Every structure is written in C-alpha cells, then in structure tokens.
Amino acid sequence: MTRHASVWFAGPDGPTYPALDTDLDVDVAVVGGGLVGLTTALLAQRAGLQTVVLEARRLASGSSGHTTAKVTTQHGLIYAELAKRHGWTAAGQYAAANSAGMELVTDLVERSGIDCQLTRAPSYAYTLDEARVGELEAEVAAATRVGLDATLADTAEHPFDVAAAVRFDDQLHFHPVRYLRAVAAAAVEAGAGIHESTRVTDVSEGRDHTVTVTTSSGVVRARHVVMATLLPLGMIGGYFARTRPQRSYGLAARLRGPAPTAMALSVDQPTRSTRPWLGPGPNGIVVVGNGHETGASEVDTEEQVRDLVEWTRKVFDVEDVEYTWSAQDFTTPDHIPYVGAAPGHHAVWVATGFGKWGLSNGSAAAMMLVDAMSGRSNPWAPAFDARRIGDVRGVVRTVTDNLHVGKEFVGGYLGTPESRTLDQVLPGTGGLIRVGGQAMGVYRDPAGNLHGVRPTCSHLGCRLHWNAAETSWDCNCHGSRFDPDGAVLTGPATSPLQPRDPEATVNAHRDEDAEGDDPETTDAEGRSSA
Template structure:
C-alpha cells in the first residue's frame, strides 16, 4: 500500500461547503441543458439565466468537484508559452483575440464575484513563466515579444522573486488567484435564484439531436431543450471525433503551510523540469498554503507514487514548507493545435455546443467559454468565435501532435492486449494493490482490499476499448487512451466513459 504525507484531498474541496442538489428523477424541459457543472458549465448556465432563459445543469457527481475542484486555481491570461506559438502558427490577430478573450474573462470573474459577494479569496498577483536555466532564455524572449504584441502588459525579467536561481521569465502584472470552488458555489446559488435548476448525481448517457434535443440520464430521466452545451471536460459523446484531437494529461498537486514571509509573491510556471507550477493561498495565522503542481503524465502510466515523491522533494528543496498537508491530482485535455474547442459541437449540428481542450488553463478558459457560448446561443456575434471553433481544421499546425497522439492511442489499443499481463497469479497482488491479470482468457482488472479480498472488473475501458492500468496512489483504474478513470469497483470517476467496467467473477484457487 502506498502512503504519502498529508490528506488525499483537494484543499479547495476541503475548505468549501458540500453541495446537496437533487438527482434528476423526472422528465424536465428548458431552453438550454448544460451537461457538466464545472467552471465552463456553470459559467455558461449563469450567463444564460441572466438573459432570462430557462436552464438545467446536469452533473454526473457533484458540481465544482471535478477538474474545477482540483485545479491550481490560477486565473490569468498568461498561459505559459502560448503567444509565440499562436503568432507563428495562426498570425498576430489570433494571438490578439486569444489575449483579449482570456483577459476579459478574468476580469469578468472578478466583477461577478464582487456582484455576488462571493468569499472566494481573490488576490491580484503577477504571473510568471520562467526558464529553468539560461538555455531556454530565447523561448522566453520570443514569448514576451509575442505577448506584448497581443496586448498583454508583459515584460522580460531576470529577478522572479523565487528563492532559487532560474533563467529569465515573462512577467504579466495584475493577474488573479482565487478559491475556485467557493466562486462556483456562489454562482450556482445565484443561478437557482434566477430560476435555473441544478441536478447532481445525474450522469447523462445519451443525446438525441434535432430541432429539439433530448438528453437521457442513466436512470432514464430526460431533459428536453432547444440547445445543449456539453461541458464535461472531455466530451461525453464521440460524434465530433474530438477524441482524435485531444490528449488527456494528468498532473499531481501537493500543498503545505509556510510562513507568510516565505510565500512566493506571484504565480509561477515553467514548462521545463516536467512542469512546475507554484502559487500560495491564504491559510490564516500568518501563514500561506504553498501549492505546487507538476509531474505531467498520461493517465495509466505507472509509478504515480514516485512522481509524487519527486514533486514533494522538489518543493522541500526550494521552499521551507513545514509539512505536506494535502495531495491530489488533476487532469485536463491538450488540443492538437493548443487552442480550446468552444462552439458548435460538429459540422452537422445547429444547436449543440461544446467547451473542452483548455490545456491546463480551464479557469480563464471556462469563464471565456461561458460568455462565448451564451452569446452564440442568444445569436450575438463573438469576435473570437472562429479562433475557438471546434470544427476548425488546421492540418499543418496540428499534423505533428495529431499523429503523435493517435499513434500513442493505437499503440495502447493493440500492444496492451498483446503484451504479457502484469501478474500471472492473484497471490502476488498485495493488500491495497491492483493489477491486470488474465483469467480464463479475459483481461481482468483485479484489486485486493486491505482485508485481502479481491475485487475484479473488466480491464477493457467502456469508452472505446483500451486496456486500463492501476493507479497505485489514487487506487483507480485509468485508461491511457482518452483519460477515463474508474474506481476499484468499476464505477466511472472521470469521462469520457459513461458506463462502468463490467464485473468479473475472479476467485483465488
């Protein structure tokens, strides 16, 4: 059994109130049905409710408890090394539209929090992307130039305020960090006051498109709506073939208190060293909570505990953190051209929309998506709609990442079936451990609980049939192809899968 320091819980989840919205147990109708209650879904629903439209929100579990409840919680238009990429690939105007849309979304969240009186700890901080050493300084200089041309107040600095040596950095002033779950819960409360309806534990299994759309939950209850918004992180339906243009990546997060005087003065990220992202949050009694994210990897890759150990060692080496009090993980999807998909879901639809592919920047991206989709549904023109259009095709810009992502998926789909399974016998699986084993000709995902009993389910992901792998820290079955995750009993933790893993009758001799 793997043991890590601190509680296995997101600080944002621990420090905000729980929710208790009802399950959808009867058929309902609305102008718009929003599938997914995270940043993108709730922002979209709230914006629509403000215009007088009737809205229902359907979440598979609890609202603001998925990716939005497990983020690093930076709300910024400074997204790593994005602007040099946008300028060189799509042109200076695309970079300007990206900067404008993300900045306006950030300021809109701040204004909305003030309007609602949300106690979500909004703090203005500079955002930095820094080079690990001088060898990457050229990348930073190019990003500064592109970001300034795009309209950001960016500058090149060599002093980041971090307590260790780095290369140069791009600095963008007056960005935001906040408590995302408290903001979203305030948004949901105001949504219901405006007549919106929120349903939890209401996983959507089917979508029937038409002039009027119908979504059906796993209990058979339906929501009929003129428009549907799919904001499920990874699209819950495959008809747009988005799975071929999105790459799921998982990142680890650790947190621990330190004295206020030692807290980093801004928000920091480096794309080097396996990604390291740093910020702090209010923690009381003259302390701040240091939050460090990194160790980016594909779901289903082994040795998650070792990745956590590396992240913890890095934090302790660079900051006088007293103890690690929390650890958790988050996940997002990286589009092949590095631009989110926000708009009409596929070429044949006129009233089904999607928001996905935020590439680790889902808070500003989700707020942008909320405003963009609400305007599109209301028939208003959106300046950056073409930039984010999910139906866009950029064969040259996407070719390399597209081929790489789909070759990796194909390799898993075929090779994971042909390679020897992890263990030949159940006896070698320790308490708290799991492995894919072959049992009577079938690949089974077998977990042994602390009392020694085995629990087995199919090892074949219910989404598109890849073979899952055991996550030794979170005790879950993770799919390496499209990022679906399941608990040890086979229940869905994370889409795009909507059906559980089938149980298997595996018995020890």
C-alpha cells in the same frame, strides 16, 4: 499526516442539489457542473434562457475542484507560438478572450460578494536555462503586441535564481470551490435548475434540432445542449481523437516562514507551478507539476507524487505537506481550445481542450457559448472554432496521436498481465493479473476485499492501466477513468466497466481442474502417482 485529497475541498461540505427525478423541457441543458457548466448556466439564465445543469457526481468534483486555481492570461510561452502558427489576429483573439475571462471572474465576485479569497498577484513564467532566454524575450514581444502588459524580469520572486522570467502583473488566484458554489447559488437564484448525481448516458439531436438528453433518472429535451464535461461524452464531435488527456499532480504545504506571494511557472521540464495557499495564512503554498499523458503505462504515478514532494522540500522550508492530489485536462494539437457547435450538430455545443488553463479560457468559453445560443456574434469565437481542422503541424500531431491510440486499442485485447498471483495482491494495491486463466483488473482494498473488472475501456475497448496514486483504472487512448469497481470517474466513457469476481473465478478454475483429474492416478494432494 498528508491527506490524499484536493485542498479546495477542505472544510465544510457545500449545499447539495437533488438528482433529476422527472422529465424536463428547457432551453439549455448543461452537462457538467464545473466552471464551464456553472458559468454558462448563470449567464444563459440571465440572458433569458431557461437552463438546467446535470452533474454526474457533485458540483466541482472534477478538474475544477482539483485545479491550481490560477486565473491568468499567462499560459507559459503561448503567444509567440500562437502568432507563429495561427497569425496575429488569432493570437490577439486568444489574449482578448482570456482577459475577458479574468474580468468576468472579477465581476462575478464583486457583484455577488463571493468570499473566495480572490487575490491579485504578479505571475512569472521562468527558465533556469540561459540558452532559452531568447524564447522569453520573444514571448514578451508577442504578448505586448497582442495587448498584454508583459515585461522581462531577472527574478521569479522565489528562493532560487532564474536565467530570465516573463512577468505579467495583476493576475488572479482564488479558492475555486468556494467560487463555484457561489456561482451555482447565483444561477439557482436567477431561475436555473441544478441536479447532482445525475449521469448523462446519451445525447441525441433530432432532425428538428431538438436535443434529447438521456440520464440515469429522466429525460431532458432542450433547444441547446452544452457539453461541459472536460471532454464531450461518447463520440460527439470526434474530440476524443482530436485531443490528448493529461494528468498532473498537486500538493498544498505549510512552510516554516512566509511563502512567495507571486505565482510562478517553469517553462523547463519537469514543469513546476506555484501559487500562495491562503488557508493557513502567509505560510501556505500550492505546488503543481509532473504532467504526463493519462494512463501512460511507463509512468509510476506514486513516484510522480513523491518527486513533487521532494522538490518542494528541497526548494522551500517545508513544515508539513498537508494535501496531495491530481487533476486531468485535455490538450489540442494547435494549443487553442475547441469552443462552439460540434461538427455534425446545430444545437450541441462544446468547450474542451483547455490545456490546463481552464479558469480563464473556460470563463471566456461560457461567454462565447451564450452569445452563440442567443444569436449574437462574438469577437473571439473565430480563433476557438470547434469545427476547425487546424494547421499542418496540428494535423500531423493528431495523426501521430491516433497511431498511438491504435496500439493501445490492440493492447486492450493483447495486454500482458503481471506475473503476480491473486494472493500476492496486497491490501491497497492493484494491477492487471491473470486470474483463472483470464486477464483481470484486480484491486485489494485496505480492508482486504477484492475488486475485479474487465480491464478494457467501455468507450472504445482500449486497454486500461492501473493508477496506484489515484486508485483508478485509466485509459491512455482518450482519458476515461474508472474506480476499482468500474464506475465512470471521467469520460468520454458513459458506461461502467464489466465487473469480475476474482475469487469466484479462481474457485471455478480450481473446480474445473479438479474435474479433469483422474482419481486413480493422483494422490490426495493432486500430485500424479504415475
């Protein structure tokens, strides 16, 4: 039976860390307990900066625990594009940063003896379209020029023919949750503090550049704050308007024979990304794809999962699909993450917009941030400048995206509910319906209990869309996500949705109708006798 959960959380639970229960004064407060946050905490603590990590849920519970878990410098056909848009210097800085990110992961695993199934393997970016071979040839030339070992191949070491493929050797894949639990333990051993179940609700930088971090259970004052929350919370830096949220779907399957040992990524659409899953031995495979913007109203999220399963069964001899899940990340309009000081701030640092390549980029980001907080220069930082405006194409893309956001914002108040009645919301389903004369977000859980929310995002008021595959309310404007009761799953929102009681609303509306009836002109069933 397929479990809807990330394969990386299979097995025993990791150690827990207490919620914050007091005020603190530290050098560095890291908001977010994923790869960027935990790596930053470890490096900052080792650099002599007293550090604390504040995680709203459990460590690695966000995108870091739902990743494909490839640690690679091969990010599709990226280097030719970067050189064209930013020049060879920036393309080289991007390549060097991601190479260093890979080396950092390897170094931490080897130095700490982390058992995370770290494995070297070739990685392929392939096309099935003969007309695109020239693009792959250009990518090989660009990657080689910026110092990467890239070759053109006629195979992706998968059970289908390709028109061409770009091959990178000595890339990595690993078990991300095991890795991050070990990084957290190393950070604590070095003297850092970690607090789970501690949601940050506000970050404020004073005139003296001391930053006050307000949480659900205490206040932290820090010389530096690192926003390692996928997207900075609230309005910080305006990154909600400078990135776009993307979701993609994953599965882990057991094959009847050995799985390919190489990693592969299609550059055609829909994207298909594969890597070995070492859990069941040589027969395991992870497949990820079908990316789309978070909260896109025209996307059937359950169909995306079914389509990925069907493709996997068509291509491979599948014995069983054991896990399915989805993940979220943010893309920038110019294809380079934002890393550094947030605009308008001196002591608030950000790392966002990894474009689904957060393991190598995120590891490099941690190094850049710790260098900056320690007063050291970093050779890659100029390309990742968090305050940059971007090239002309990036600016045009940002304007276009925000015109779309404006439509979604209006839709937050004018969205059209479904025609279903409350009684027609079956167990395990949800959606936007009209209840008692008002639009309401409703979900009926498998036990038959109803959950209702005001279906507008608490960040900036955009309309929300029901994600059936993930049982969540998703915002297409800036990527915030909420559970059926309105609790925040993913920012930039920091506040829960307003709750609504569907049954109470129906009863109140029924009572109002009853009070308006004229008893002399209606029969016992409420029909007019006139």
